Amino acid sequence: MPTFKAGARLKSAVCNSELMLIVAPSQDVKLTCGGAEVIELGGDPPADAAIDPEQKQGTQMGKRYTNESGDIEILCTKPGEGGLAVDGVALAVKGAKPLPSSD
């Protein structure tokens, strides 16, 4: 399991998604993308990893994903077809009202 530290860069084992942890969870969790546990950006996916057809919600570049309690937040830095989940619970896009440009 990769280290969960704010700033850590991760990728999906089964699709093109690349991620960065904005808020790291305080305890050990199982973070998955496309149903398979995510790996460190430079790591090699397990040979038998395959995307779960039930978990193909996709990730969108530049979107932030979070859970209900907000104790984990992830930025998608490269999109892919897998969906993100923590301990089996799907993460949702962090909805933010667009702000007017101030600079």
Add this chain to the structure above:
Amino acid sequence: MNLMMLLEMAAGAFGDRVAFQNGDGRLTYQELFEASGVLAASLSDGRIKHLAMLDESTLALPIALFGASWAGVPFAPLNYRLTDGELDSLIGQLHPGRLITDAARAKRFGDRFVSPDGADYIDVHSREALLESVRADGAERRDPNWSMEPEDTAILLFTSGTTGAPKAAVLRQKHLVSYVLGTVEFMSADEKDASLNCVPPYHIAGMAAIVSSVYSGRRVVQLANFTAESWLDTARAQEITHAFVVPTMLARIIDALEDRTEAGIPSLRALSYGGGKMPQAVIEKAMRLFPDCDFTNAYGLTETSSTISLLGPEAHREAMSSRDDVIRRRLVSVGQPLPTIEVSIRDAEDGSTLPAGEAGLIFVRGEQVSGEYRGQGSLLDDEGWFNTRDGGHLDEGGYLFLAGRVDDVIVRGGENMSPGEIEDVLLAHASVSDAAVVGIPDEQWGEAVAAVVVLEEGAVSSVGELQQWVKDRLRSSRTPQRIEFWDELPYNETGKLLRRKVREAFRESD
């Protein structure tokens, strides 16, 4: 976290878009990414611990900012308006390192700037040589392996020092990345969007403009030496859609537009402003001159990584057209805190939290808030709150109103008064075009109220007349004991009134 990750995303998603433009020079997002990697390689010799830049806005500026983050060294943009002596003392705090400056300034320093104690040195490179080197064929580029440590220092920004000697605010990667992720939607800009950047690099708004634009995918057109004419000409020629100005710039743009007979800037959709107090007359005039333009007022500090509160376009229009005084007043507010920022107004004496409507000190909390100076450590309290030392209050709707720096508050016989309140009254006089109020030492009261007034062209007034004007409108303690007439007030180039200079003048004339 690292600003470079934001640029990498931009280069990956829209690498062919123009990122920065200066005159005929252009850099696409991909070119900016590659150039930053070349600079990063040359900074990665293990000895260089700072990258200082003493230069106006050129294409070398974003390369230096991102190249420094790639190499993991703090970037320190310096104020080129300082005297040689002031600059030498700032640069002396940045060794060992490298200084990039324009060829003319580079001559003054020679190849090396040796620290005052002679113990270390800073290599001096010219901006021209940098731009050439990053574009050279086969230039070595560093692997995309920048540190993602959130605590790394990204930018050291010497604060403007309107009250004292400049201090270096420490902005870490986590502060700036949080600011961008919390306020900018990735790739939200249209391909045709172009923003005009005329804020100097050593101002937090100049740094924020670079990182925000990169993440939104907007083309930034740099304008190094602001004049109203050059701003208007560039805005038209480059079909500028977005711009940020400080209040004095907006006032000059309006004057120039009123002198000219031609139409405004058809492409301009959004104009944001901040960096100093915007006179109500100026913003009202601007809204009439650009009726289709979205206006945004941004309030922020260097120590908060730029904007923490916004008065958006809808609030501007609502305030402008409202007959309700409460809503109309919001035109001179700084709007509501960002969703990622908490604001609390506290009593200056006992620190208790004050309800809406009551004025006190503005405290802020949020991921982007640094509140740290080099050599002093963090000024955040145990719960993460930062005392901005700005006074102000929130209204019932959560709109934030500023009342000036607490350091500027005049204490006369135990009574606290804000210079802004007295200045507003003076400014309402038909003969007065500008006014500054300060406290001066007074044997009887501790401090006394003194004012400097600039009269409208051709207008005549007297000390007695203006004293009576204030007396008729405010408590008598607020009547300026001394009033002087000057041709102009001392402002810094971002529109901040230098009260220190006004106070010094009174002290010297005693």
